Amino acid sequence: MSPVVGIVMGSDSDWPVMEAAAQALDEFEIPYEVDVVSAHRMPHEMIAYGEQAAERGLKAIIAGAGGAAHLPGMLASVTPLPVIGVPVPLKYLDGMDSLLSIVQMPAGVPVATVSVGGARNAGLLAARMLAAHDEELLTRMREFQQELNDQATEKGKRLRAKVEGAGGGFGFGSGK
Numbered sequence: 794m795s796p797v798v799g800i801v802m803g804s805d806s807d808w809p810v811m812e813a814a815a816q817a818l819d820e821f822e823i824p825y826e827v828d829v830v831s832a833h834r835m836p837h838e839m840i841a842y843g844e845q846a847a848e849r850g851l852k853a854i855i856a857g858a859g860g861a862a863h864l865p866g867m868l869a870s871v872t873p874l875p876v877i878g879v880p881v882p883l884k885y886l887d888g889m890d891s892l893l894s895i896v897q898m899p900a901g902v903p904v905a906t907v908s909v910g911g912a913r914n915a916g917l918l919a920a921r922m923l924a925a926h927d928e929e930l931l932t933r934m935r936e937f938q939q940e941l942n943d944q945a946t947e948k949g950k951r952l953r954a955k956v957e958g959a960g961g962g963f964g965f966g967s968g969k
């Protein structure tokens with residue numbers, strides 16, 4: 794199947810973080826493509842990627858970059874597609890530089906910024922965008938949310954059992 798989401802990043806060194814976006818899309822069987830596209834290092838290719846993305850059939854772009862992370866914003870300026878920005882944390886500044894470079898876009902050019910290193914949520918957000926026009930995907934997203942709910946409930950049960958087993962007791966389900 795041809796890709797409907799583009800996952801791009803400023804460098805291949807971003808992949809260990811960005812991989813989680815691909816994994817989330819895999820879970821929903823959403824076809825995607827992956828590439829290195831840098832606004833700073835290959836500006837002409839970056840503009841071409843953004844300009845051609847919609848006509849190539851992509852429905853959303855996930856763009857991750859670190860440091861002076863201008864890639865997501867620059868892509869958003871040349872594509873009509875939704876762009877999800879992932880601030881990739883680097884060695885210095887703990888990703889604050891990446892976050893601030895991506896999140897403070899001028900009005901008119903939106904980038905949906907996820908948390909520092911939040912590539913999994915970027916993948917899930919892209920899945921939700923597609924699900925808005927796809928009943929089957931919407932059903933799968935609801936199932937996924939139910940699983941999260943069940944897992945959290947299970948964690949609560951285990952925690953209560955542990956605390957009560959140690960002689961303590963608190964919380965909604967503790968009966969105390």
Ligand SMILES: Nc1c(C(=O)O)ncn1[C@@H]1O[C@H](COP(=O)(O)O)[C@@H](O)[C@H]1O
Pocket residue numbers: 802803804805806807830831832833834857858859860861862863864865881883
């Ligand atoms: N922020 C950007 C852009 C851009 O925004 O165009 N291009 C590369 N980079 C970032 O530079 C960091 C270091 O890259 P190298 O590891 O290749 O030196 C990466 O996190 C990349 O996203």
